[in-house]
Amino acid sequence: MGANRLSGRANVKAPSQASNRRLLEVHRALIPVALIAEAVETLGDLLGAAGAPREIELDQRVTALAVSDRRRLGAVYDAMRETAVFRSIVTCEPLLAAARAATGARRLHSPFQHCVFRMALAGESWRGFGWHQDYPYNFLSEDFVTAWLPLTPAGPHNGSIDAAPTASDRIYPVQIRFKRDASSASLGTRDAFICERFHAAFEAEATKLELDPGDVALFHNRLVHRSGRNPGPRHRYSIQARFGDLLADEIAARDWRNRRSDGFDAFKQLHPDLVEYEEAS
Ligand SMILES: O=C(O)CCC(=O)C(=O)O
Numbered sequence: 001m002g003a004n005r006l007s008g009r010a011n012v013k014a015p016s017q018a019s020n021r022r023l024l025e026v027h028r029a030l031i032p033v034a035l036i037a038e039a040v041e042t043l044g045d046l047l048g049a050a051g052a053p054r055e056i057e058l059d060q061r062v063t064a065l066a067v068s069d070r071r072r073l074g075a076v077y078d079a080m081r082e083t084a085v086f087r088s089i090v091t092c093e094p095l096l097a098a099a100r101a102a103t104g105a106r107r108l109h110s111p112f113q114h115c116v117f118r119m120a121l122a123g124e125s126w127r128g129f130g131w132h133q134d135y136p137y138n139f140l141s142e143d144f145v146t147a148w149l150p151l152t153p154a155g156p157h158n159g160s161i162d163a164a165p166t167a168s169d170r171i172y173p174v175q176i177r178f179k180r181d182a183s184s185a186s187l188g189t190r191d192a193f194i195c196e197r198f199h200a201a202f203e204a205e206a207t208k209l210e211l212d213p214g215d216v217a218l219f220h221n222r223l224v225h226r227s228g229r230n231p232g233p234r235h236r237y238s239i240q241a242r243f244g245d246l247l248a249d250e251i252a253a254r255d256w257r258n259r260r261s262d263g264f265d266a267f268k269q270l271h272p273d274l275v276e277y278e279e280a281s
Contacts, residue, residue: 021102021103021104021143021220022102022218022220023165023168023219023220023222023223024163024165024217024218024219024220024223025098025102025217025218026209026211026215026216026217026218027094027098027215027216027217027218028212028214028215029212029214029215030094030095030098030149030214030215030216031089031092031094031095031149031213031214031215031216032092032094032214033213033214035085035088035089035092036089036151036213036214038085038088039083039085039086039089039151039239040058040151040152040213040237042080042083042085043058043076043080043151043237044058044061046076046079046080046083047061047062047065047076048061050065050069050072050073050075050076051065051068051069051072052064052065052068058152058235059233059234059235062119062121062235063121063122063235066121073119077117077118077119080117081115081116081117086115086117086239089149089239090110090115090147090239090241095147095149095216095241096108096243098147098216098218099145099147099218099243100243102145102218102220102243103141103143103144103145103243103244103245104143104245105141105243105244105245105246105247105248106245106247107245107246107247108243108244108245108246109140109141109144109243109244109245109246109251109256110241110242110243110244111138111140111242111258111260113259113260113261114137114138114140114240114241114242114258114259115239115240115241115242116239116240117237117238117239118236118237118238118239118240119235119236119237120158120159120227120230120235120236120237120238121230121235122158122230122231122232122233122234122235123230123231123232124182124230125227125229125230126180126181126182127181128159128226128227128228128229128230129191129193129225129226129227130191130193130194130226130227131164131193131194131198131199131202131224131225131226132174132191132192132193132194132224132225132226133168133171133172133194133221133222133223133224133225134146134219134221134223134242135171135221135222135267136171136174136192136259136264136267136271136274137192137259137264138221138242138244138258138259139257139258139259139264139266139267140221140242140243140244140245140251140258141244141245141246141248141250141251142245142248142250143220143221143244143245143248144221144242144243144244144245145218145219145220145221145242145243145244146218146219146221146223146240146241146242147216147217147218147239147240147241147242147243148161148209148211148216148217148218148219148238148239148240149211149214149215149216149217149238149239149240150211150212150213150215150236150237150238151213151237151238151239152213152234152235152236152237153211153212153213154209154210154211154236154238155208155209155210155211156208156210156228157231157234158230158231158232158234158235158236159227159228159229159230159231159236160208160209160210160211160228160236161208161209161217161225161226161227161228162206162207162208162209162225162226162227162228163206163207163208163209163219163223163224163225164201164202164205164206164207164223164224164225165205165207165223165224166205167198167201167202167205167224168220168222168223168224169222170222171222171271171274172194172195172198172224172274173194173195173273173274173275173276174192174193174194174195174264174274174275174276175192175193175195175275175276175277175278175279176190176191176192176264176275176277176278176279177190177191177193177277177279178190178191178279179191188262189262190262190263190264190279192264192267192275194224195276202224202226208228244258254266254270
């Protein structure tokens with residue numbers, strides 16, 4: 001796998017048959033340092049309130065809670081997304097300005113259900129996302145973007161994100177399957193990963209993002225990417241938000257319908273040809 005560090009000005013153009021918006025931009029030090037610090041402290045406090053020992057550092061608190069009470073760790077994921085600092089980050093003006101520039105939107109569309117907090121725990125690759133594009137997942141306007149921002153350094157040491165920009169010239173067919181844990185038990189919600197026959201081409205050009213806290217990667221929804229496997233021992237903490245063009249013809253024409261709950265119904269209706277398989281519920 002390629003180990004290129006994407007530079008601050010990464011700008012990979014899509015082939016001409018697709019939209020000419022940038023597939024991937026990395027903005028260094030975009031999010032105010034104080035907001036990142038507050039988010040990390042808030043996460044530490046949440047873990048403490050959930051029962052993790054307060055005298056140990058962040059990663060150790062997460063590991064301790066994952067071992068002692070996995071369900072409580074799940075509650076911390078959800079609560080983190082409900083904090084004021086989370087909202088402050090996904091609505092901070094530098095991020096919105098970058099999103100407006102990347103999408104060309106005069107008015108941004110950013111449904112809150114598509115703003116997520118993630119912990120990629122060391123060694124838990126079953127929780128990661130396989131090769132996918134965000135288009136079916138969020139289903140906003142044609143040129144919508146994902147903002148991916150780490151709260152602690154992200155790189156090969158904790159997996160980060162693998163991206164395959166030059167293969168991102170079209171929307172690929174997907175297989176819709178239930179998420180499963182390490183023992184293959186269904187987790188109830190679904191994924192739409194790209195069909196396996198394309199993976200070798202993605203692997204051949206995969207590039208790993210290296211980002212510091214405060215940096216933001218903006219991906220076009222067509223960017224093929226996946227969660228890099230976190231070898232540990234550090235966990236990875238990140239926030240993702242999605243931004244589309246509220247006034248784009250295609251989203252207005254479908255009454256702003258996007259992926260409002262689990263499932264890929266709106267995507268399936270528009271692109272039945274791109275769903276190669278769907279696991280029965
Ligand atoms: O953070 C990750 O590991 C994957 C997230 C991702 O691929 C996404 O939000 O689109």
